[in-house]
Amino acid sequence: MQALLSHERLLVVAGVATAVAYVAGDRLITNGSTVAIASTVVLVLAIICASQRVAYHAEQLAHRLGDPYGTMVLTLAAVLVEVVVLAIVMSHETSPTLVRDTIYAAVMLDINGILGLAALMGGIKHGEQAYNDDSGRVYTVMILTAMAISMIMPEFVPADRWHLYSGFTIFIMIMLYAVFLRMQTGPHSYFFSYAYPEKRRPVVKTVPGPDTVWSVGLLITGVVLIGALSEVMAQSLNVSLANVNVPPALPALVVALISASPEMLTALRAALANRMQSVVNIALGASLSTVILTVPLMEALALFTGQPFEMAMTPIQTMMVLITLVITAINLNDGQTNAIEGMTHFALFATFLMLTALGL
Template identity: 70%
Template sequence: MLDINGILGLAALMGGLKHGEQSYNDDSARSYSVMILTAMGVSMVVPEFIPEANWKLYSAFTIGAMVVLYTLFLRMQVGPHSYFFSYSYPDKRRKKEPQESEPAPINLKLSIGILVFGVVVIGALAEVMSKTLDLGLEGTGAPPVITAILVAAISAAPEILTALRAALANRMQSVVNIALGASLSTVILTVPVMEAMALYTGQPFQMAMTPVQTVMIFITLIVSAINLNDGETNAIEGMTHFVLFATFIMLSLLGL
């Protein structure tokens, strides 16, 4: 909801109002969308129909499926099909020509270390913010999900600001990569961890969504598939996603 409808919707709306139609590589949007739909369907919709006696077997299968999906995604994003996720129109379907000068070598260990450190710090800060917000909202009658939404919004603030700057600079490909990439990572990385914890503790973790959540997710993915099918966004498409995000916030306030 936050990544696709919030970030992408607001960025496309603001960018569309400033630049009109904004182009991007539609291969990347389709690749992201189909993987998000598959990951959410396997991990959050199908579990509703799995017998309780078989939850361990399906949890193990889900972990394997998410790992395979994410491995393939990374291989395509940084490997020979990396042009799927870049915008070089009209030659976007052709691999980039070798550059004359070799790029500077990357310290892989340092990059991984910084990434892991950042994830740990963000996780710790999110936990602190969650407890603080719970105390602050105590007695106000606000639904518990509001805390989760606020923490998610604060944690995603760098992505939100980067996406908005990219949209205003007419770089919609960066917005698509940020919004859809974050949404895919949220599902495909979180699910295996939660399922592994459930298997370790022996207590099933309820991944299935409520009927309202399922409807909102499928509306979002259908609208996304229609809007991101032609390689261009505009303010109208951005507004449709942002209205869905506002609807999600309203449903959360109503406790649904």
């Protein structure tokens, strides 16, 4: 038991934070904005701790199940964390653009932030880093198609027919994901892999991970903790922002940061280990999953409640997405990345942060 607690210390931290938050109760939000802001920061960090362990146990299950089920578990676990946090924050946030802004922020964070920083750091250390350029092309065209259907075309849909287009969007997103999953795990699985030359390494005794039952149980525990922490965090976040002049898209950025946090360290470690294919799969795969799975779930919720979300991106958001995907298509077209290409993406990420800070 002691070994398990030591191994799951991040989950223990999240559990302790949950207990403290619920014992403290309203005192976290009734003692002024300073306490609320501090509480929000601590709660966000606790949620990130729990999401790290959810991602770890999802990866353990994926290794045991193999494809295609392993890929599905990884994807669904990542999206589940985002949907849980997003749905709970939405219950305390009246903004109709929260879903749109969260998906947009997640795409900027995944492609320009994670991919950009990883390619920059990996390029500085290793020079040019190889990957399978087929994966870059497939991911880019899928992301562009999904975002065009779900976040650009809604601008032209009459308001009294939103429910028809929402139903259509759900159907198309499911079809796109089904075909993509079949391609990723079937006859075209080689698109998403790259044969790196193996180096001789000393044999290191590895510690086996938890068995399947433990992984499932701890994964569910992590999701429950994320939900419980998000409930308190959403309340403290609203109080924190009530009397502070902050960008309106900050809640969306917080949700996107929470959902992307497990991928960041994994991608950076892969880049520094000269495994750029893993970085491409993580960054672009996370972006695609965010759009192609979060959108239908949120649209289904809108149809269920009868309250539509504002899904059409603003002109600035649309331009940033198009520029990002054009740069991605150019950079990921030759099978090698370098520091310059990473810097172009990171510059776009900095631009996204600046525009967000300006409230645009």
